[in-house]
Amino acid sequence: MCWLEKIKVFDQAEIKNERKALGFSEVEIENLRNREGPVLEKMIARDKDMAKQNVNNKVRKAKYNRR
Structure with missing residues (x-):
């Protein structure tokens, strides 16, 4: 099964x-x-990390483009 x-x-x-x-x-x-608790927490944490990375990448791009 x-x-x-x-x-x-x-x-x-x-x-x-x-x-x-x-x-x-x-x-x-x-x-x-x-099954809901730990798995959901991992997914939420991963989503937060991804969001933080996206913001950091945008900031980095903006700084680079200003030069």
């Missing part, structure tokens, strides 16, 4: 025992439950 399928099945199975019955391990249950 691929991760997307696992996530769909996981979201449908509300109760922990139900999830265990479907064959999810404890670690998988934790990873799937926490």
